[in-house]
Amino acid sequence: MSTSLPTPAQAKAQARQLRVDLKSDGREVSHGQSLELVARQHGYRDWNTFHAAMGNRPPDGFAPGGRITGRYLSQSFSATVRSVEMLRPGWFRLELDLDEAVDVVTFDSFSNWRKRIRGTVGPLGQSPEKTSDGVPHLQIDI
Secondary structure: OOOOOOHHHHHHOOOOOOOOHHHHHOHHHHHHHHHHHHHHHOOOOOOHHHHHHOOOOOOOOOOOOOOEEEEOOEEEEEEEEEEEEEOOOOEEEEEEEEEEEEEOOOOOOOOOOOOEEEEEEEEOOOOOOOOOOOOOOOOOOO
């Protein structure tokens, strides 16, 4: 089994390219057959097993000690991941230690600075919670 897995999109692109290569050699296979072949190339018995392995791992940097960047309440940050918990495939609860504290209050009369934050992000790296103007609270650069 390969230790460095592609993303599902990369694996599907590999399957498309494999179909093109096989067709140029006079051997036509269906898209499903090419997915199965790509899974076996990576050491998995079938596409479903391979897809589950790809989907059950966090994105790069989503590990304790990992480095990530993004925006929290519309403010850019870079941070060290303190903890990560998979809630369901594609959804993660992160605790981040920001390099620089961010002000979480938009009023001019006072401030509230945070250096450590917790949040949940989905497959697109965005939290389901949004500000009043529709911007996700937490957005991770993926």
